[in-house]
Amino acid sequence: MTVYYVALGIGILAGIAGQMLLKAGADAPDFVSQLLRPSTLCGLALYGSAAFLYIIALRKIPVSVAFPSVSLSYAIVAVLGHFLFGESFGIKQIGGIVLIMGGVVLINQH
Template sequence: MKGFIFLALAILLEVFGSTMLKLSDGFTNLWPSVGVATGFLAAFTLFSFALKTLPLSFAYATWSGAGTALTAVIGGFVFGESFHFLKISGLFLIIFGIALLNASAGKQTQSEKT
């Protein structure tokens, strides 16, 4: 259970760091630049804690996919970036791909069992 909590927090902090990266304006604004460093350092630290109990393929797929989806949503709502059918479709495909990867993680082939 702890692994999932660490993973969720790592996702949120990675999204925070990405948002601050946009606001840092190429690292020319001090406080958003500090937010980038803090957000990513904390995200990677918590992600490493999550990997103590979660499989790498599951954790990384969830982290990167959820981070991508949340960052795209923030881009649309906070920064006014375009949000059209293709972008929404792509986000659904990412989520669907993560679900497939995670569903297959629990299944082993016969050759892996022996």
């Protein structure tokens, strides 16, 4: 069972890295050049990898546990967006992240 949780965890990390790379590629002058940027292509590849790892995780982890666990990526991306891209981060974001993390902890109690 541990291997499936590892696949889920690595999938979540791959999705986070993919999101950061997509954001890094978003400063292109137009949409076509944005799509062709190496950071965008790598970000999309990581999203694809995350999907395959998620499929592996779903073999043994109930979707009612696995899918909400992916929401951890929302919290991590918000924090990384603040530190890497200077995006706003205030009390509302902190409160939302605390709620997400609490929900994931509750859902993963067996």
